[in-house]
Amino acid sequence: MHARDPDQPDHHWWELPGGGQDPGEKLEDTARREIAEETGLVLDEIGRKLWTRESRFTYRGREHHRLDHVYLAHTDTTAPHTALRYTANERAGLIERRWWSAAALSECTDKLLPADLPNLLQALLDGSFPAAPLTLTA
Numbered sequence: 001m002h003a004r005d006p007d008q009p010d011h012h013w014w015e016l017p018g019g020g021q022d023p024g025e026k027l028e029d030t031a032r033r034e035i036a037e038e039t040g041l042v043l044d045e046i047g048r049k050l051w052t053r054e055s056r057f058t059y060r061g062r063e064h065h066r067l068d069h070v071y072l073a074h075t076d077t078t079a080p081h082t083a084l085r086y087t088a089n090e091r092a093g094l095i096e097r098r099w100w101s102a103a104a105l106s107e108c109t110d111k112l113l114p115a116d117l118p119n120l121l122q123a124l125l126d127g128s129f130p131a132a133p134l135t136l137t138a
Contacts, residue, residue, distance in 0.1 A: 001014065001015050001016070001017055001038060001094065001097050002014050002094070002095040002096045002097065002098070002110075003015060003090075003093045003094055003095060004093050004095055005058075005059050005060060005093065006060065006092045006093055007060050007061055012095060012110065012111070013110065013111035013112065013113050014108065014110055014111070014112050014113065014117075015112075015113040016068075016070060016113075016117075017034055017035055017037075017038035017039055017097075018031075018034050018038075018068060018070075019034045019037070019038070019087075019090075027049075027069050027071075028046045028071065030069075031046045031069070031071045031073070032046055035073065036081075036082055036085075037084065037085040037086070038084065038085075038086065038090070038097070039078075039080065039084070039097070040079075040080020040081055040082050040083065040084050041075055041077075041078070041080065041081060042081045042082055043073055043075065045073075046071045046072075046073055047071055047072035047073055047074065048071065048072055048133075049069060049070070049071050049072075049133040050070045050071060050072055050120070050124070050129065050133060050134065051068075051070050051114075051120070051133055051134035051135065051136050052067065052068065052069050052070070052133060052134070052135055052136070053067070053068040053070065053113075053114055053135075053136040053137070053138065054066070054067050054068075054135075054136075054137050054138065055068070055113075055137070055138035056138070057138070072124070078099045102118070102121050102122055102125055105117065105118045105121060106118040106122070113138075114136050114138070115138075116136075120134075
């Protein structure tokens with residue numbers, strides 16, 4: 001997802017689909033729901049947790065503290081199965097969405113969240129990604 005701060009249009013970045021956990025919702029269910037809302041893909045299963053990333057940042061003039069839980073998921077298609085459902089806040093900051101090849105991601109000069117995303121993806125593709133979830137900080 002290519003996003004920006006609507007109040008600072010020059011501040012933009014690429015990030016994975018995601019969003020807030022609803023009360024009582026399991027993290028895996030949150031991941032499935034957010035993937036459906038932001039990509040249109042409906043997944044029956046979510047794989048193992050890859051990492052947790054904690055960050056603090058300013059968005060729309062407010063300080064935020066975020067904890068991302070990133071899971072592995074597999075799909076045979078990138079074509080949406082259901083309508084995309086962005087929140088008003090997501091629509092305000094969304095520039096575009098796209099799927100990246102590992103090679104294209106490694107050549108990206110835009111800000112990536114997490115910054116080490118190309119290396120994390122390559123380790124996953126190479127089979128050298130750790131079995132236990134990583135803890136990342138911004």
